[in-house]
Amino acid sequence: MLEGETVHQEVRQWFRETARELPWRGDCPPWGVLVSEIMLQQTPVVRVRPIWEEWMARWPSPAALAAAPPAEVLRAWGRLGYPRRALRLHAAAAQIVERHDGAVPDTFDELLALPGIGTYTGAAVAAFAFGRRETVVDTNIRRVHARLVIGQALPSPSLTAAEMALAAELLPEDPAESVEWNAGVMELGALVCTARSPKCGLCPVVEQCAWIAAGQPEPAYVPKGQPWAGTDRQVRGAVMAVLRAADSPVQAELLWSPAVELTADASHTGHPGEVAAALDRLHGLNTHAPQLQRALSGLVGDGLAQLSEAGYHLPH
Structure with a gap:
């Protein structure tokens, strides 16, 4: 204990x-x-x-x-x-x-x-x-608790009721101390008790760590990072970059085809170079039509973009 x-x-x-x-x-x-x-x-x-x-x-x-x-x-x-x-x-x-x-x-x-x-x-x-006494649980805190108390290399893939109960049990009664504890454990996870390369020699509670005592067992699963290249998120981000750079609606044709030139009357006053560069990055993804349409529809559905007769633009 x-x-x-x-x-x-x-x-x-x-x-x-x-x-x-x-x-x-x-x-x-x-x-x-x-x-x-x-x-x-x-x-x-x-x-x-x-x-x-x-x-x-x-x-x-x-x-x-x-x-x-x-x-x-x-x-x-x-x-x-x-x-x-x-x-x-x-x-x-x-x-x-x-x-x-x-x-x-x-x-x-x-x-x-x-x-x-x-x-x-x-x-x-x-x-x-x-300065309220509240149970704060983020990814860093979950990882420190898993190693320090449970003896596991990593917490479960998703937050569990047991983890919340443990965090509440560990929380100091004094409000000021609880705030500093929350911040300290979070900082410990961010700087020392990291997911990939923990710096156990710098840990202030290494002597009480259950994971160290257990011989630093390997995690029960291999964490999967979130993919980016080729995903809808990447395409949405590229479209948003175009809309952020533009001061006026961007014609749909410009988003769909690199063959359509950014003419003087469609240069989106103030940032024509930024718009052109953002369009080049979008077209460089070589996105297939269904994915681009899915990204555009999703942005409109989420309220991040609007479609008018003049084209796509940020919400007013």
């Missing part, structure tokens, strides 16, 4: 001494924490940080983002991926203004009621923005 208090102290001390200086930590306002948590979903810190900083300079409050046109929100999202997150964040900002007088709500239940906010994000914002 783990010596809970000792493990808590050692992880929290390690976090205080080695944690990365990230702009959404420390004195960051709750809105900045919420934006960071949405952006960090399935996206590494190195890609998020510059976009987060641009967003916070441009839209420092929910009211500022809520007043922005959806097209500008999607353009500012850039290449973070999963752009529906941008629209959900936009919708959440509008609801915060409408129902909470422009202030990010400070309880898990109120956060969970916002568009696009799931159980992880609600718990993380409540903990890291407001």
Whole structure:
């Protein structure tokens, strides 16, 4: 059995001494924490940080983002991926203004009621923005718990009720300590207890690790990374790059055929070079017609694009 208090102290001390200086930590306002948590979903810190900083300079409050046109929100999202997150964040900002007088709500239940906010994000914002005692469980935390307590190389492929129960059991009673514990375990998983090459020699609780004690057994399954090349996601991303670069609707013919030239009257004022380059990248995928149609229909269905008589464009 783990010596809970000792493990808590050692992880929290390690976090205080080695944690990365990230702009959404420390004195960051709750809105900045919420934006960071949405952006960090399935996206590494190195890609998020510059976009987060641009967003916070441009839209420092929910009211500022809520007043922005959806097209500008999607353009500012850039290449973070999963752009529906941008629209959900936009919708959440509008609801915060409408129902909470422009202030990010400070309880898990109120956060969970916002568009696009799931159980992880609600718990993380409540903990890291407001100091609430909440059970925060992300991929990094799951992996640390699996090794440290269960003795498994990796957690199960999908989050289980048993994992949530374990995380709740490990959570310190004191709210301030629970927040630091959540952040510390998450940081430990991100920097030391990594999936592929764990740096066990740097771990503050290596002597209590059940996985080490068991001889570091191999994982029960081989994790499969998400494919990208040739997928619908890649095609959708390429189409979105074209629409973000364009200031006016893009004729459907331009998306379908590299033989159609980008003429002067269809140069999409302001970014003709960017539009042409984005079109070249899209055509370079050599996408077959059904896949491109599926991507276009999906983008329209998800509210990320609109189709008018003039062509495809970002939502107004």
